Amino acid sequence: MxxxxxxxxxxxxLVEKFNCSHLxxxxxxxxxxxxxxxxxxxxxxxxxxxxxxxxxxIVALGNKKMWNFKLKKxxxxxxxxxxxxxxxxxxxxxxxxxxxxxxxMLRDFFEQKISIExxxxxxxxxxxxxxxxxxxxxxxxxDILMAYFxxxxxxxxxxxxxxxxxxxxxxxxxxxxxIASKKAQKMLVISDHGMKSIGKFGDHDEKHxxxxxxxxxxxxxxxxTDFAKIITKNS
Amino acid sequence: xxxxxELESKSIYIIREAYNQFKNIAAxxxxxxxxxxxxxxxxxxxxxxxxxxxxxxxxxxxxxEIYKFRxxxxxxxxxxLIVGKNEKAAKAGMGPDKGKFACCNSMKTEALKQTIDKYxxxxxxxxxxxDEHGIRAKERYFSPRNRQFKWNYKDxxxxxxxxxxxxxxxxxxxxxxxxxxxxxxxxxxxxxxxxIPVVPLYFAKKxxxxxxxxxxxxxxxxxxxxxxxxxxxxxxxxxxxxxxxxRAQDKEQAYMMQKLRTLGYM
Amino acid sequence: xxxxxxxxxxxxSGHVDHGKSTLIGRLFYDTDSIPEEKIKEIKEVxxxxxxxxxxxxxxxxxxxEREQSITxxxxxxxxKTPKRxxxxxxxxxxxxxxxxxxxxxxxxxxxxxxxxxxxxxxEQTKRHAYILKMLDLKQILVVINxxxxxxxxxxxxxxxxxxxxxxxxxLNLKPTFIIxxxxxxxDNIAKKSKKMKWHKGKTLLSSLDSFKExxxxxxxPLRFLVxxxxxxxxxxxxxxxxxxxxxxxxxxxxxxxxxxxxxxKSIEVFMKKPTSASAGQSIGITLEEDLFIxxxxxxxxxxxxxxxxxxxxxNVFWMSKKDLKRGERIIIKNVTQETEGEIKTISNKIDSSTxxxxxxxxxxxxxxxxxxxxxxxxxxIAIDDPNQIKETGRIILERDMIACGAGLINIEEK
Numbered sequence: 001m002x003x004x005x006x007x008x009x010x011x012x013x014l015v016e017k018f019n020c021s022h023l024x025x026x027x028x029x030x031x032x033x034x035x036x037x038x039x040x041x042x043x044x045x046x047x048x049x050x051x052x053x054x055x056x057x058i059v060a061l062g063n064k065k066m067w068n069f070k071l072k073k074x075x076x077x078x079x080x081x082x083x084x085x086x087x088x089x090x091x092x093x094x095x096x097x098x099x100x101x102x103x104x105m106l107r108d109f110f111e112q113k114i115s116i117e118x119x120x121x122x123x124x125x126x127x128x129x130x131x132x133x134x135x136x137x138x139x140x141x142x143d144i145l146m147a148y149f150x151x152x153x154x155x156x157x158x159x160x161x162x163x164x165x166x167x168x169x170x171x172x173x174x175x176x177x178x179i180a181s182k183k184a185q186k187m188l189v190i191s192d193h194g195m196k197s198i199g200k201f202g203d204h205d206e207k208h209x210x211x212x213x214x215x216x217x218x219x220x221x222x223x224x225t226d227f228a229k230i231i232t233k234n235s
Numbered sequence: 236x237x238x239x240x241e242l243e244s245k246s247i248y249i250i251r252e253a254y255n256q257f258k259n260i261a262a263x264x265x266x267x268x269x270x271x272x273x274x275x276x277x278x279x280x281x282x283x284x285x286x287x288x289x290x291x292x293x294x295x296x297x298x299x300e301i302y303k304f305r306x307x308x309x310x311x312x313x314x315x316l317i318v319g320k321n322e323k324a325a326k327a328g329m330g331p332d333k334g335k336f337a338c339c340n341s342m343k344t345e346a347l348k349q350t351i352d353k354y355x356x357x358x359x360x361x362x363x364x365x366d367e368h369g370i371r372a373k374e375r376y377f378s379p380r381n382r383q384f385k386w387n388y389k390d391x392x393x394x395x396x397x398x399x400x401x402x403x404x405x406x407x408x409x410x411x412x413x414x415x416x417x418x419x420x421x422x423x424x425x426x427x428x429x430x431i432p433v434v435p436l437y438f439a440k441k442x443x444x445x446x447x448x449x450x451x452x453x454x455x456x457x458x459x460x461x462x463x464x465x466x467x468x469x470x471x472x473x474x475x476x477x478x479x480x481x482r483a484q485d486k487e488q489a490y491m492m493q494k495l496r497t498l499g500y501m
Numbered sequence: 502x503x504x505x506x507x508x509x510x511x512x513x514s515g516h517v518d519h520g521k522s523t524l525i526g527r528l529f530y531d532t533d534s535i536p537e538e539k540i541k542e543i544k545e546v547x548x549x550x551x552x553x554x555x556x557x558x559x560x561x562x563x564x565x566e567r568e569q570s571i572t573x574x575x576x577x578x579x580x581k582t583p584k585r586x587x588x589x590x591x592x593x594x595x596x597x598x599x600x601x602x603x604x605x606x607x608x609x610x611x612x613x614x615x616x617x618x619x620x621x622x623x624e625q626t627k628r629h630a631y632i633l634k635m636l637d638l639k640q641i642l643v644v645i646n647x648x649x650x651x652x653x654x655x656x657x658x659x660x661x662x663x664x665x666x667x668x669x670x671x672l673n674l675k676p677t678f679i680i681x682x683x684x685x686x687x688d689n690i691a692k693k694s695k696k697m698k699w700h701k702g703k704t705l706l707s708s709l710d711s712f713k714e715x716x717x718x719x720x721x722p723l724r725f726l727v728x729x730x731x732x733x734x735x736x737x738x739x740x741x742x743x744x745x746x747x748x749x750x751x752x753x754x755x756x757x758x759x760x761x762x763x764x765x766k767s768i769e770v771f772m773k774k775p776t777s778a779s780a781g782q783s784i785g786i787t788l789e790e791d792l793f794i795x796x797x798x799x800x801x802x803x804x805x806x807x808x809x810x811x812x813x814x815x816n817v818f819w820m821s822k823k824d825l826k827r828g829e830r831i832i833i834k835n836v837t838q839e840t841e842g843e844i845k846t847i848s849n850k851i852d853s854s855t856x857x858x859x860x861x862x863x864x865x866x867x868x869x870x871x872x873x874x875x876x877x878x879x880x881x882i883a884i885d886d887p888n889q890i891k892e893t894g895r896i897i898l899e900r901d902m903i904a905c906g907a908g909l910i911n912i913e914e915k
Contacts, residue, residue, distance in 0.1 A: 107501050248742050255729045
């Protein structure tokens with residue numbers, strides 16, 4: 001089984017700092033996302049799935065419609081293999097309502113209608129749900145199984161400067177990667193972009209994302225779009 | 236010797252070591268309680284007259300009480316006062332409305348850099364304490380900074396047995412922290428004991444007072460009824476809330492809101 | 502509300518995986534010493550992630566760290582019991598950062614050594630014990646942690662207890678207490694453990710409360726080392742700290758290494774007119790005589806003089822990655838005395854983790870090794886036996902303005 005764990009905003013510096021050995025796997029490094037004008041979630045993940053830079057096309061939809069952008073299976077690396085599953089993947093099987101609600105809560109926080117604890121709670125609930133689903137699906141057999149976790153990004157936006165909270169989240173993600181690695185022949189952990197702190201908040205790093213594999217890849221500073229070919233080749 | 240005497244003696248020792256080692260030294264005075272205590276300790280170390288300049292970085296947004304206090308005590312204590320200001324940015328209208336992050340960077344950090352360069356300062360005495368903030372806990376008494384004010388805290392020389400020294404290449408300045416081992420409580424007890432004057436903003440007016448002071452535009456008071464140093468000390472004994480919770484962290488908030496809009500989140 | 506209460510400074514050291522972070526987090530929690538918001542937050546996030554409260558998270562507060570998640574430098578953290586307040590000088594557990602640990606531990610008055618009941622004493626534990634000794638910590642408390650992982654079994658505790666006692670004995674160290682604990686579960690930290698009724702001794706906190714603060718001895722021989730000279734109001738004021746003993750106005754003193762005698766004219770302290778000053782105080786003095794005195798001069802009395810010598814023998818703990826070489830020229834510092842010297846011999850080298858003798862005579866001293874080093878210095882300095890006066894009984898070896906070695910002087914050797 002080829003397993004892909006997509007972790008939004010996973011930051012290499014924290015993976016190293018918190019010693020997340022399962023997230024690091026055997027080989028890890030940073031992806032180069034400098035070619036994108038802005039490190040937008042939908043743009044990066046869709047480009048990852050399609051294997052080509054879709055920024056222009058997606059940005060043209062505008063900030064509201066962008067979130068509903070959806071690729072056809074044939075346009076992604078899921079096309080080739082027979083049995084595939086993608087849990088909550090942006091640009092493909094994204095849970096529109098959940099993430100729209102999350103964006104609304106960000107607005108509510110900045111308008112001082114809710115506290116950080118109130119903001120965090122539903123994010124954690126969604127995380128536990130995806131985690132449970134993923135661990136269940138690991139028992140089955142797919143050619144490609146991909147799960148998407150947005151917890152590091154969404155919680156990070158308001159709490160990246162809170163080292164303890166971030167460590168607890170990263171350690172938990174590391175555990176998930178550990179469980180998955182037992183079922184994977186080939187595994188890829190990938191993030192769209194990294195994160196940098198602005199006081200207690202977290203902003204998208206526009207230069208790099210994170211990648212790691214348990215098998216060797218030929219590229220040194222891969223672009224996020226380079227992985228589609230690698231996945232197709234290995235699944 | 237009681238606890239405060241020990242703290243005082245060590246600080247004086249460090250100040251005297253710094254003066255012995257560095258040619259062009261200055262003390263940074265933000266007019267707050269910590270740096271005023273530092274200046275007080277300098278007066279003690281040099282038996283009355285502080286032989287080097289005392290520097291105030293004026294962001295132009297300080298409370299008027301701060302300016303008043305500064306002028307009075309610079310005179311009474313016979314200090315060689317230097318006021319550093321980022322004149323260029325001030326004229327261009329830099330302020331917290333341009334983004335608090337940018338304002339602090341320009342009016343505080345840049346102004347400090349310019350002043351250090353202008354007066355060729357090779358070492359600065361600062362009033363920071365280890366208990367102020369997590370990251371401060373890793374500070375050293377003598378701490379080198381490079382040109383960009385970056386601090387390499389992964390590779391710090393050990394400070395054993397009261398031996399302090401910092402490598403200085405042409406480009407660097409060294410920061411010295413004689414108050415590192417003091418806590419917020421220690422400072423207030425010392426202020427009480429020595430009768431050190433502090434800016435009246437620390438005392439409650441209409442149920443509010445400032446726990447830490449900076450620029451008027453970005454400082455938020457906390458609820459309190461402590462009107463004297465004695466009352467502040469009493470209040471401190473029972474509170475557990477960390478000191479900097481009063482300071483405005485919303486310069487970063489403004490930046491984030493703008494960024495999140497750009498990324499399509501809001 | 503005791504404003505003059507002294508803090509007791511303690512070092513908690515031991516192998517990084519034996520539970521140091523959890524223990525510190527637990528100590529804070531049990532003594533109610535952390536801002537309540539922080540504890541609530543950690544508890545809540547733990548719950549949201551579906552886990553039990555983990556105390557180690559309480560200690561993680563540095564934003565940038567290296568590859569392994571261990572604290573890389575010393576930090577001072579505070580907690581209190583009803584009896585007194587404590588400062589934990591949190592020492593790192595990794596070989597690489599021994600120098601930082603020494604810097605922190607060098608101010609401690611008591612040491613807590615953690616060993617895991619499950620793993621027993623390991624390489625690093627031994628190294629930490631050695632350093633606690635080197636720093637002259639006479640009050641040592643050993644905690645055997647993770648008792649919950651060995652079912653709270655008395656036999657397991659006794660086994661590890663014997664292990665520790667054996668190698669501490671080799672160092673001439675006798676721990677004041679050895680306590681079985683579980684930092685994760687809270688056993689014997691603040692409250693007596695219900696699961697270890699066989700342990701009749703104290704809890705960790707009450708043991709700490711029974712330790713004594715080190716007091717500066719004032720009846721000791723006078724040692725005042727000149728730090729600087731300030732010309733103020735036509736007086737030449739010699740400033741410095743009284744490292745030992747008491748200095749009095751009118752006292753007849755001896756100045757070393759010049760061997761001149763003088764009389765104390767005044768003791769200078771801002772806004773005061775003291776007639777004496779004792780150990781620990783930073784003061785200024787003036788002399789009746791008009792003598793040329795420089796930084797590094799040692800003022801003492803004829804009786805109980807320090808030894809003036811240009812041949813130093815010391816047990817040196819080397820802390821630099823660049824080896825110390827025989828024949829090398831290096832800077833030696835003792836309080837404000839400073840001179841350059843040449844390393845003559847390096848003998849009786851031992852490895853600080855195994856205590857095994859490496860060699861009787863050596864050409865180099867490597868990082869983390871301890872050896873007897875004989876140094877011939879350019880200018881004679883005044884030194885003492887560190888067991889009598891520790892401030893003037895120790896030296897720092899410095900290269901390129903960075904402290905690389907810490908040494909305790911051997912006064913009998915020549």
